[in-house]
Amino acid sequence: MDDRCCVYECGKKAKEKDKYCSMHRARLRRTGSLNKKTPFDRMMKRIVLKEKWNLMSCWEYIGYVNKLGYGRLRANGKKVLAHRLSWKEHRGEIPKGLLVLHKCDNSCCVNPWHLFLGTQQDSIDDMVKKGRNRKGKDHHCYGKFGKEHPAHKSNRIAS
Numbered sequence: 001m002d003d004r005c006c007v008y009e010c011g012k013k014a015k016e017k018d019k020y021c022s023m024h025r026a027r028l029r030r031t032g033s034l035n036k037k038t039p040f041d042r043m044m045k046r047i048v049l050k051e052k053w054n055l056m057s058c059w060e061y062i063g064y065v066n067k068l069g070y071g072r073l074r075a076n077g078k079k080v081l082a083h084r085l086s087w088k089e090h091r092g093e094i095p096k097g098l099l100v101l102h103k104c105d106n107s108c109c110v111n112p113w114h115l116f117l118g119t120q121q122d123s124i125d126d127m128v129k130k131g132r133n134r135k136g137k138d139h140h141c142y143g144k145f146g147k148e149h150p151a152h153k154s155n156r157i158a159s
Contacts (some may be wrong), residue, residue, distance in 0.1 A: 007034055039075035040089045043082055047069075047110060058087075058109040069107035086110035087117075099123055103128060 005012045005021035020028065028034055045059065047053040052058035053152035061071030061082040071082030087100045090112035094100060094132055118126070127133050 009115060039073060039080065039085060043071075043073055043085055043110065046073075050106075050109075055111075056102055056113065057111070058106045058114060059111040060106065061108045061110050065108055071108045071110065081112050082108070083115055086112055087115050091115075105132070 002151075003014055005014045005024055006019040007024050008022060010024065012023065013023055015025070015074070018025065020034075024034055024091055027036070031037075043063070046061055046063035047059045048062050049055070049057055063082070066072050066074050071083070072079055073082060074080070075085060081100075083102065084094065084100050087094060094117065098117045098119060099122075100115050101118045102109055102114055103116060104111075104112070109115075
């Protein structure tokens, strides 16, 4: 008996009395399939429509979200932002020097029709035009909400 995993191009050693290596056996047990899901497939499983049955509403990524509110996942061993992955899958490559910006101002939205390409200056101009820039005493990480933001230090209960 061949003691190698029977999955095409795996070549890892199979356990005794088994035809799969430990990785493929675990994947088969966990997912019911030997096929590895693409990062895009994994991202699409973690999307919720903001308005049910309306494909033009925000597609909110509910997987891991970083501290800035952007969805993030791993793709080929690298951390990628979900909205950038969505753009690449639906619209094509992102030219060097351009960012993927949100028309809807929802940082966890991955709807490709809510995204557009722009420079850093375009991002800044969009932020100012929509009133999301930080000003004066409220110059903190709470955007246009300022002191009204629930996480602002003035709204915390003293311990």
